[in-house]
Amino acid sequence: xxxxxxxxSWVICKSGTSVKIECRSLDFQATTMFWYRQFPKQSLMLxxxxxxxxxxxxxxxxxxxxxxxxxxxxxxxxxxxxxAHPEDSSFYICSARGPSPGSxxxxxxxxxxxxL
Amino acid sequence: QKEVEQNSGPLSVPxxxxxxxxxxxxxxxxxxxxxxRQYSGKSPELIMFIYSNGDKxxxxxxxxxxxxxxxxxLLIRDSQPSDSATYLCRTGNQFYFGTGTSLTVIP
Numbered sequence: 693x694x695x696x697x698x699x700x701s702w703v704i705c706k707s708g709t710s711v712k713i714e715c716r717s718l719d720f721q722a723t724t725m726f727w728y729r730q731f732p733k734q735s736l737m738l739x740x741x742x743x744x745x746x747x748x749x750x751x752x753x754x755x756x757x758x759x760x761x762x763x764x765x766x767x768x769x770x771x772x773x774x775x776a777h778p779e780d781s782s783f784y785i786c787s788a789r790g791p792s793p794g795s796x797x798x799x800x801x802x803x804x805x806x807x808l
Numbered sequence: 809q810k811e812v813e814q815n816s817g818p819l820s821v822p823x824x825x826x827x828x829x830x831x832x833x834x835x836x837x838x839x840x841x842x843x844x845r846q847y848s849g850k851s852p853e854l855i856m857f858i859y860s861n862g863d864k865x866x867x868x869x870x871x872x873x874x875x876x877x878x879x880x881x882l883l884i885r886d887s888q889p890s891d892s893a894t895y896l897c898r899t900g901n902q903f904y905f906g907t908g909t910s911l912t913v914i915p
Binding site: 726734735736738741783785793794796797798799800801802 | 839840842844850851852853854857859896900901903904905906907908
């Protein structure tokens with residue numbers, strides 16, 4: 693299967709700081725990338741969908757000014773959590789899919805964010 | 809409206825048995841179906857996908873589509889303790905996931 697990498701795998705930061713998470717598709721061109729968040733023992737929650745070169749589409753209830761998403765190339769998307777607070781502590785997972793209709797999405801390994 | 813519905817379980821099967829997981833979908837026009845496995849604390853990984861033109865077998869895993877009843881099944885033969893995980897499904901171009909089905913294989 694295709695490989696999606698994510699960096700960093702874990703991060704601890706102080707409240708009020710910003711954190712950037714990178715997501716890369718290593719062996720395919722990802723026309724669409726997705727960002728999910730998952731709290732312990734809960735389901736994956738889709739935060740936003742982004743297409744290369746376009747603004748991200750955010751799900752209802754997700755603050756776009758707080759969670760900045762940039763999908764600047766066909767292999768890279770970034771999620772910046774601005775002014776992070778303890779309630780933003782979660783497991784953030786990106787995924788990517790290729791251009792063909794019905795193509796599967798592949799997930800990165802996730803980034804565990806802890807805000808102190 | 810949820811795109812897919814899964815029995816959240818937990819589903820427990822003895823080692824060596826067949827585990828059967830179902831996913832009911834609402835969009836009759838769905839053409840593609842995906843199964844993911846998520847171990848505790850890890851991200852999901854794609855294990856099977858099929859299109860509306862047929863079932864698929866890959867090793868111990870078989871995905872079967874029942875269009876009339878709008879569900880897709882994942883069968884795991886000769887279940888192993890390492891199969892213990894949460895199994896997620898999604899269909900078509902919808903990228904939302906439910907809680908999935910928790911499977912425990914008992915040694």
